[in-house]
Amino acid sequence: MKAAVGSAIEVRGLCKRVADALGELTILDNIAFSVEQGQSIAITGASGSGKSTLLGLLAGLDTPTEGSVTLLGQSLFDLDEDGRAALRAKSLGFVFQSFQLLPNLTALENVMLPLELSGLEAAGPAKRMLEQVGLAQRLHHYPSTLSGGEQQRVSLARAFVQKPALLFADEPTGSLDEATGARVIEMLFSLYQSLGTTLVLVTHDPVLAARCARQLVLQGGRLVSS
Numbered sequence: 001m002k003a004a005v006g007s008a009i010e011v012r013g014l015c016k017r018v019a020d021a022l023g024e025l026t027i028l029d030n031i032a033f034s035v036e037q038g039q040s041i042a043i044t045g046a047s048g049s050g051k052s053t054l055l056g057l058l059a060g061l062d063t064p065t066e067g068s069v070t071l072l073g074q075s076l077f078d079l080d081e082d083g084r085a086a087l088r089a090k091s092l093g094f095v096f097q098s099f100q101l102l103p104n105l106t107a108l109e110n111v112m113l114p115l116e117l118s119g120l121e122a123a124g125p126a127k128r129m130l131e132q133v134g135l136a137q138r139l140h141h142y143p144s145t146l147s148g149g150e151q152q153r154v155s156l157a158r159a160f161v162q163k164p165a166l167l168f169a170d171e172p173t174g175s176l177d178e179a180t181g182a183r184v185i186e187m188l189f190s191l192y193q194s195l196g197t198t199l200v201l202v203t204h205d206p207v208l209a210a211r212c213a214r215q216l217v218l219q220g221g222r223l224v225s226s
């Protein structure tokens with residue numbers, strides 16, 4: 001069944017300001033945009049332009065000074081922290097530049113974790129997802145015994161194993177060499193397409209950004225094109 005097309009993400013008047021030695025620093029200034037379900041969008045901009053801060057707010061990992069983020073019809077900052085954590089567990093996947101796997105868990109256990117936290121059957125789906133990213137022979141390896149590309153494929157498997165409605169990726173190839181990064185990106189887009197996820201991808205790489213249906217450009221905390 002085809003889902004009705006609607007906004008997966010609605011951002012309105014989003015501002016993030018922090019106190020600093022000189023008074024107040026504006027990190028994000030009046031950001032507004034929306035993303036349709038199933039769409040892919042790249043967020044680009046120079047280092048320090050506010051990309052990671054924006055992604056953290058979209059995922060409800062940080063709170064804004066002003067403005068709103070609505071994910072899948074739910075206004076994020078009308079929820080308390082527990083409510084946001086529950087929404088994240090059910091509907092969001094993350095891929096980070098630095099992988100962020102748990103070092104004391106094997107590849108399989110890392111991918112099982114989000115399913116276990118949601119009280120779902122974990123071993124079978126986690127194993128199948130690792131097979132899908134080409135790691136059938138590495139299920140019982142700990143992160144420190146995997147290559148960078150393998151670790152990022154484990155984190156892709158972990159991000160997609162719950163078939164999340166939304167996937168956020170922050171410089172997912174930033175720690176990888178070009179060829180390995182390209183392979184990880186092929187997998188990311190293939191999983192995105194096959195699962196009908198909405199994808200928000202932060203990247204410095206213009207070639208990668210061009211693979212997304214839309215690009216947002218941040219400059220000094222402001223959106224300069226969308």
Ligand SMILES: Nc1ncnc2c1ncn2[C@@H]1O[C@H](COP(=O)(O)OP(=O)(O)OP(=O)(O)O)[C@@H](O)[C@H]1O
Binds near residue numbers: 018045047048
């Ligand atoms: N908690 C904070 N307190 C003070 N300044 C902050 C805080 N968080 C972020 N900043 C500043 O806000 C700006 C935006 O940071 P952010 O991490 O969002 O940039 P970015 O676009 O992701 O950069 P990069 O491409 O280097 O990852 C930076 O100048 C950073 O120093």
Ligand SMILES: [Mg+2]
Binds near residue numbers: 052053
């Ligand atoms: Mg960043």
